[in-house]
Amino acid sequence: MVRMLDYFIVTICTFISNLLHSLWTLLESEPADLPAQGPSPWDFMEELSPRQLAVKQLKQQFLVALQANNAQEVLKILHSGKLDIDTVLEVDDPKMVLASYKQGYWLPGYKLEKSWAMGIHVCVMYNALETALMLLEKGAAVNRTPNGKTPLHVACEVSNSDFVSLLLAHGAKVNSLSLSGHTPLHHCVTRESVDCAKQLILKGAKVNVTSHNNDEDTPLHKAARFGVPELVALFLAHGASVDAVNSLQETPLMTAAFWAFDTKEQIYSQEHHFVCRLLLDHQADPNLQEEDQKTALHKAAWNCDHVLMQMLLEAGADARAMDINGCAPIQYLLKVTDVRPMAIPELCYQLLLNHNAARVYPPQFHKVLQSCHDYPRVVEILVNSYERLKPTKKWRAAITDDCYERHKDFYDSVFAVCTNTPRSLLHLARCAVRAGMGGFCHQGVPQLPLPSSMKKYILLEPEGILY
Template sequence: MSQGSFVFTPTALRSLERDKELLERQQYQRRLTTPGASSYFLRKEVRERGLASSHRSSQPPAFMCQDPVVQNALYTGNLEAVRQLLSKEAPVNLVIQPQGGDMIWVKEDGLWSLTYEQDLTTPLHITAGRGFTECLKHLLLRGANVDLAPGGTTALHEACQECQPECAKLLLSYGANANAVNEDGLMPLHVCTEQESIDCAKYLLQFGAAVNGRSLEEDDTPLHVASRHGLPDHVNLYLRYGAHLEHQNDEGKTPLNAACAQPQEKATLGRYCQVCQHLIDAGAKVLTEDLQHQTPLHLACKNVNPDVVDLLLKNGARVNDMCYGGNAPMHNVLKEVAYKQDHEPERVVQALLNYGSIRVWPGALPQVLKYCCARPRVIEALLNAYDRLKVTEKWVEAVPSDVFKQHQGFFESVFALTQTPRSLQHLARFKLRTYLDGRLHKVVPTLPLPTFLKKYLLLDFRDYIH
């Protein structure tokens, strides 16, 4: 194919125009038949408040493109082919329906068909999402509509979601709307959900993105999103740009609540602690409850993040507040011990007890032993909060034989209490802890005692029971 030529004939272009009209009618009908669609688009128009710039009306029309040659050039980032195929004589505002792998029901044939239909896209979306900066620049220089969104999302959303900062910067410099709302009610800042998207977030803010813009469905701000995904750099960035700390979303969660509420893998615990530290340093309130009356401490205990629990307790969290379901933070962590053993749940139990948490009702200890026995240090911290224990046969039956063999020394020390009272040393500790109830964490570090005694008073782990 020679330079400047184009694959579409005049007849094909007229066919493209007819396809475009058909596509617009289908999209309009789909909007009308989708439940809640009319209200969504109304809310979108209200939110954007006329942000759709007047220059869009002068943009060239979009054409449906199903040519595999064009699609292949775009998906592979072949700059030379893109320049030849999308030259001055060719339309640049193309709508592409890529091929995927979804089964759909073909009513006329009465069978399922593997049609591979996916969301509509454009050359800008394809190149921006894959980091093909030079191809993207060529399209923009050709006058591609920078905010075209046939599939319900803009190319800027695509670049930010795929962590392509140079493409995001290029789109913004060509007038992309930094506050465009996609079909899910999200602005570009809301889709910056990976650590690698930090530069995208910086460019968005530099080009006027609303740091307190709210998503339409959940009323989340970008700070909620960054906190929920454990992104400390994003949180710091948004705070510097004046992000609101105490805005509560539709679930009543502030960004701090959102960070504590998100299920966390062990590898991400440190990131979430950094996020919470940044938020608290900026003045976030640790006692704010969500709609279920759960405080950040309830949520951090449920997700078993020991460092976050320590941070919240040091900043005034209350250990005995009850949520709507009647659970205190101690209840939340004990329910998760069996599922998050590698999160060191014993540290959470220890911290809560040292800050004056309510204890487990003695009659429920066999049940707790049954579900927490795989983590003996949790049991150790709990049992050391009592001056006497009524160990019965139920206790022995609660521990599976394989767990008993794995931690035999510890459980033998527990079961030995059926015939032996607690040691005098432990009773002295219990008496002092009872006297300092609620003040233990403040007073013990100031006492003129050896370090090992201070640790003993604060339930340091010995891996056996006195």
Template sequence: MDRRCRERQAMLRTVHSEDLSSTVRLDYCRDRLEEHAHEAGRGVAAGRGGGRGRGKALRTLLKRNYVDVNVLYDIGHDELEWHSRTVANFGHSGLWSLEYKRELTSPLCIAAAQGYTECLRYLLEHGARPNLTAGGKSALHEACENGNHDCTELLLEHGASPSLLSEDGYTPLHLCKTPQSLRCAKILVRHGAMVDVSSEDEGETPLHVAARHGLRHHAQLYLRYGAEVNARSASGETVLGAACAGAQGPQGPADQNNEGDESDEDVYLELCRVLLAYGANIDTVDDERRTPLHWAARNVQRPLVELLLEHGADINSLDYNGGTPLSSALQNAVMKPQMQPHLVVQTLLNHGSIKMWPLALLKVLTACAAAPKTVEILFNSYTQIIVTYKWLDAIPEEIVQEHQAFYESLFALECKPRGLQHLCRSALRKHFGKRCHLLVPRLPIPKSLQRYLLLEPEGILC
């Protein structure tokens, strides 16, 4: 054995977890582990056999090299890195930068993160400390973050704390962010994990995290174990608000955060139903005075908007910028055309939303010009609006050409009164007010006449 090898073995024997400033590089030990895994029957393949091969390789490595099971590994590096500099990122040439990246881990954390249950069991049985925090997270944090439920249960059985805070102030439950982590969450609460611990910076509970990621089954689990459904984060956001803010759009069943075959839209809708059934306050505002309805309208989630309105959400609540849910929907009409924003605007107006000030309609028209159906719905909500040449000047020519039929009908109304049909519709809507959406389902009104009560697209304006 050469001198260099003897020095490395001596270093491995003397470094202990209590000495946090002393670490060893992982590269050498990884090479040794792979070497011994190959010798142990070539069992480092995927599957169960691979797990046994790694476990045998680990035992061989520890026995031959006397490695402390609680040793901390430095998986950072201290080397020159090439950083390109171009005109796009403020420079014209490249340079070599000497950067030291320090990141600590331990054998226990590696095994838990990778799901190597047999390695984890061997380490724990030979004195590995389950609550040792390496690089800011314990092995239990790593297991939950990666959805390794077998490792989670094994660690808890060997004394891991189910509510231990990481360096960033998160409990293991905070890191259960995917559907695959549900079994980890169930194991944690069964071992006494506290469901209402707030993270240090954001002040979010695990229920906030589950709501933001659309994890309905996680939320139901926490609520059954007594989680506070109206808990507020450091920014004043409620769990219901987090769910409505997290509903960004239709990602489809292929999205990794979706549960089963449900679409993104369905996941958040059902999640909000659960929260409301447990007594979620529907109009609690955050520090910006935004309600859950503001977020649902901003994300153009029509079913979610309808659900909140059915439960009595304040349709004309104002945030700190003076914005209503209707203005939140209009701001995103062009950004999310696939979400049919005109239907959200229609729903809000039919439920009694305050309309835009007529003189501000030109500004709204400019912002929503590329969404003509939304413009039509909004325009038809007024009995009479004066169309002027300024409207034509405010809309880009390419947008006018793309939606030529609509804008020709709109600009044809310049200095002209609306048709008698539109005036009759406006009179009926004004008489029934926000009750229009309630009258249509209850009365046997033909579909051809429902448009006189509910605000709907009328095709070419008249």
């Protein structure tokens, strides 16, 4: 029995060896070495059969007719019976209107230029409404995702409310998920898509649904990220949770505060400011902290955005809140003062100090000069927030020579008054009033029976020189 088994194994191994040898010989042979009467194996690999070629050409004709909104030609091709109504086509899609991928997917660049789509997807992409209506009446599938998105996702992506209405009327699922885990409502991120969002909500779209991916954003987070006040107002009016958090524990208010500044263009977005105002008016909590314990005020300070900082502080934001690294908003402000050319940094510092922000530890004041020496108004505000300051050798070293020459009178006055001895009686009176009011300077000082110039003095309005 053992001999028979050994013989069987040897026979099988010999057969496989001979077969592999034959295949290798065939693959290594040149076309000229092959018999003249037979086609080359490469011909079958490189050339399509006549039937395959005909189908490929018909698909191309079908795609062209769909893109041109030529309903008659589309109908003619379908009536030929050679192409199914839900045939998947390959479509140019460089902006990824049709495509949706899970996070972590990798595709080469040339693959991202193309997408798979059915006829109804193509109609949505090219605004071929008449052809789409014909396809739906003929029974085209309305909820399939050949490349991750349903036609309804695509309609919201391109902000086409007519298509949203048409697809919903033909059974499109309003809360369907794309491959990346987004509902159609997540794709409503422009002012033009407000009507799309309205239709989705009226058909039962969930305004508090989170995306099923690593972000876990709600539609309100998306609207806040892109700065669309109309969408934010719509979602809030239909019950969106104003303090919903995503996977990073960020609220929509934090999201809007961070994206209010375009770092590339170096401009501030008024639309994002409107979004923050809406969220605060709907009782958004300005003191919630994300996973690194930063608040919305930290993010506004990082942007050096005095408009948003004032809005948040007036809504009760804590000017002393610390993040996971022990940094308060004023530390964030110090880090970016010299890289925000469109900002008005002195207003940011003035706001924080008048809302009881903790001052820089006096022995570390040279770090203020390192960051802000080109902004004498900032330095003046910070120096005036102390009753007295003792300079160190690091102070002068922190100020570049050319900057010192540009602002010589100001810096001479700084070194004249910063001697660790009491300053003028007027300044001491200012410090006494501020200390007495604590964190209510911004509210209390305007109510004092004093001239407006004196109120400005107490609130650290810069004058250009120290005395």
